[in-house]
Amino acid sequence: MGDWGQSPTCGAHCALYSGSLVWRVSEAAPKKTPLYEEHVKLGARMVPFAGRLMPVQYTSIVEEHQAVRNNVGIFDISHMGQLIVHGTGARACLNRMLTNNMDKLDVGTGQYTFLLNERGGIIDDLIIYRIDEQKFLLVVNASRTDEDFAWLQKHLEGRSPDRPSGGLETAALCKLENRSADFGGVAIQGPRLIELFHALFGKDVEIPPRNHIIELLFNGADEISETDVSVARTGYTGEDGIEVFFRATDAVKFWNAALEKGKPFGIKPCGLGARDTLRLEMCYPLNGSDLSPERNPIEAGLGFFVDLSKPNFIGRDVLLRVKESGSREKLVPFRMKQKGPPPRPHYPVFQNGERIGEVTSGTVSPSLNWGVGMAYVSAAHAKIGTQIDIEIRGQKFTATIEKKPLYKKS
Amino acid sequence: MNVPDDLLYTESHEWIKRENNDTVRVGVTDHAQSELTDVVYVELPKMDRQANAKEPIAVVESVKAASDIYAPVKGSVVEVNKALEADPSLINREPYGQGWIFVLKIDNADELKQLKNAAAYRKQIG
Numbered sequence: 153m154g155d156w157g158q159s160p161t162c163g164a165h166c167a168l169y170s171g172s173l174v175w176r177v178s179e180a181a182p183k184k185t186p187l188y189e190e191h192v193k194l195g196a197r198m199v200p201f202a203g204r205l206m207p208v209q210y211t212s213i214v215e216e217h218q219a220v221r222n223n224v225g226i227f228d229i230s231h232m233g234q235l236i237v238h239g240t241g242a243r244a245c246l247n248r249m250l251t252n253n254m255d256k257l258d259v260g261t262g263q264y265t266f267l268l269n270e271r272g273g274i275i276d277d278l279i280i281y282r283i284d285e286q287k288f289l290l291v292v293n294a295s296r297t298d299e300d301f302a303w304l305q306k307h308l309e310g311r312s313p314d315r316p317s318g319g320l321e322t323a324a325l326c327k328l329e330n331r332s333a334d335f336g337g338v339a340i341q342g343p344r345l346i347e348l349f350h351a352l353f354g355k356d357v358e359i360p361p362r363n364h365i366i367e368l369l370f371n372g373a374d375e376i377s378e379t380d381v382s383v384a385r386t387g388y389t390g391e392d393g394i395e396v397f398f399r400a401t402d403a404v405k406f407w408n409a410a411l412e413k414g415k416p417f418g419i420k421p422c423g424l425g426a427r428d429t430l431r432l433e434m435c436y437p438l439n440g441s442d443l444s445p446e447r448n449p450i451e452a453g454l455g456f457f458v459d460l461s462k463p464n465f466i467g468r469d470v471l472l473r474v475k476e477s478g479s480r481e482k483l484v485p486f487r488m489k490q491k492g493p494p495p496r497p498h499y500p501v502f503q504n505g506e507r508i509g510e511v512t513s514g515t516v517s518p519s520l521n522w523g524v525g526m527a528y529v530s531a532a533h534a535k536i537g538t539q540i541d542i543e544i545r546g547q548k549f550t551a552t553i554e555k556k557p558l559y560k561k562s
Numbered sequence: 563m564n565v566p567d568d569l570l571y572t573e574s575h576e577w578i579k580r581e582n583n584d585t586v587r588v589g590v591t592d593h594a595q596s597e598l599t600d601v602v603y604v605e606l607p608k609m610d611r612q613a614n615a616k617e618p619i620a621v622v623e624s625v626k627a628a629s630d631i632y633a634p635v636k637g638s639v640v641e642v643n644k645a646l647e648a649d650p651s652l653i654n655r656e657p658y659g660q661g662w663i664f665v666l667k668i669d670n671a672d673e674l675k676q677l678k679n680a681a682a683y684r685k686q687i688g
Contacts, residue, residue: 213625214600425626493603494623516602516625545605545621 185230186336186403194421202294204231207423216426217518220389223418224342226410227427229395230403233297233332235304238287241325245308246288249466250280251449253459257282262363262384264457266449267292267300268467272474273445274452276300277437279386281365289365289382291337291395293439301330307466336403340410341393341430344417349394351413353383359394360385370398370406381406388427390434390557432513433559435485435526441497442483442512442526451479451528453556481509482534485558488523488542489550495525495542502541502548508533511542517559523551524558563687564592566658570634570674571683574616577658578634578677581665586674588634589662590622590653593687598624601653604646607664611639615673620663622653631663635673641665 182200191198196207207228209216219225237246247254252265262281269275276296281289292300308326340348349359353368360366365384371377379402387393398406411419428438437443437452449458450471460472488495495514500507514525529540536555541548565571570578575594579587595601605621613619613633620631642664646652653661668674678686 208626209599212599429625493605493621493628494625496628516623518625 185228186400187228187230187338187407190404190407191228191421196421196423199424201424202231204294206231207421209423209425210421213423213425213429214518216420216422217429219418219420220342220391220422220426220430221519222343223420224340224344224348224414225389225420225422225426226407226414227339227341227422228337228407229339230336230400231294232337233290233292233294233300233330234335234337234397235290235292235297235301236283236287236329236331237290237304237308237326238329239326240286242286242288242327245326246280247462248464249304249307251458251465251467251471252280253462254280254282259284260360260364260366262365262386266454266457267303268448268465268471269303269445270466270470271445272448272467272470274439274443274447274449275303275445277439277443277454279384281384283365291397295440297330297332301328304328334400335397336400336406337395337397338403338407338410339387339389339393339395340414341387341389341391343391344419345392345394348410348414348417348419351416352410359383362386370402370409377405379405388436389430390436390559391430428513429515429518432515432524432526433517433519433557435556435558437483437526438513447483447528448474448479450474451481452483479531481528482531483512483526483528484534484553485526485556486524486540486542486551487520487554487558489539489552492523492549493544494523495544495549495551500543501527501529502543503529503533503539508540519559524554525551529553563596564658565680565684565687567680569658570677570679571686572632572634572677573686574632576631576634578674579662580674583671585640585665585667586634586637587662587665588631589657590631591683591687592657595654595657595661598622598627598629599654600625601650604650604653604663606642606644606646607639609639609642613637613639613666622650622663633666634677635666635668636670637666637668639664640667 182205191207194210196210198205199208250265252263259282262279267275276292278290278292283289362385368383369378370381381396381398384395386395494516495511499511501509509527509529511525511527517524538553540551542551575591577589577591603623607619615635617633618630619633622629643662
């Protein structure tokens, strides 16, 4: 275990989030989320992630994972970026930047979508919420926030959807703000979510339906100070869940109230480690590992969130060609045939001795207690049920290409 | 963190127990298992394998990462802990007991003098 010299969790961290922007941005001193002190008090192991010190685990990844599958868990997601786009032209402008169809996005709902470069490659995957007619909230990956902002600014600000040259008279059509530093957020996920929701917000308050977002008043533990928070029925774990966004100054109050009120339901604070195993069991992609500017949503198997019937959006012509000619490679979930060493990112994938791809995510699934992962393989070998070989330290181990998700509740 | 006084240690978090004149038992420390957490797989060294000091010889994998285990001194493998194949979490539960990893027949007992004692290792892990 020699690579522990500099930081006790560096090796683990690099392996888990390899391919992400961790090291590029962490050369500057990492920032802290508003919940940093709370994580330290709870004994979390803190690691730099996307320029912030984040808890990778508090007690054990497996325990935290099981808490979310069986009871309820709470994650700090304050590192994620919040961009606001508003103005009379906001909807039309955004519809030209994002792949999913925003004409299907009603006020108070959210949708998963992609921000693409001109080559059809994925700059970011994100959830966009329509806060009101002309106001949108984009919740984006921490590591991509600045890049997203710059890309959107370059293409959006002050421009009319019909007059790409922009100009003073159109400046109010579409305005972009990066509000990431103002907001904190938590994800509360697990089958006991609904009970906890009512304990936090009141027994008569209705929980928003799936993919909906509402504003709610939240009474602090002191029952005096009231504050408004946004609650969305979304998540990254495959369990029923909400994501709650609040002013950064309210973060500690909300976090501690949720932990306190969640006690009867077996709540556990959960770190990035469990977040990664939970999302991988569901085959939700991780940007930086499974998605990158070199990969498009169709080869990532996420064409469902791309509406090619829209007349125009950045990357559309490339995706149309990919759709017609078929993608060269495909992202597929796989499961190891036998119990053995867990698959890890960057392990090569073979079939009949021929190299056909590379693992992008892999671990031992805590729910299945079995090695699982996702890999890009050549499209000719991507069929469900196909046997592939994963090379681990020079030795080949058989795996089978599976259907999504890798884990299903029985 | 438990650091037994009667063992020797490496900087890379292996513990070494002198069994007799020419064999040592090796595992990972309580500190190491607590940093790793949730050990899910152990790749044991091959029997009779020769290794130099600080050569990677086994792999311990947790949910999040794979970590190399090094031979603490020069020697050859004469015993491996097969029980870890069925239950890798023995390393978490009993790092100094049932969680041992391999036994080395050592070439030169003098090399053991270069290892850390419990006090020095405690200082290292703070």
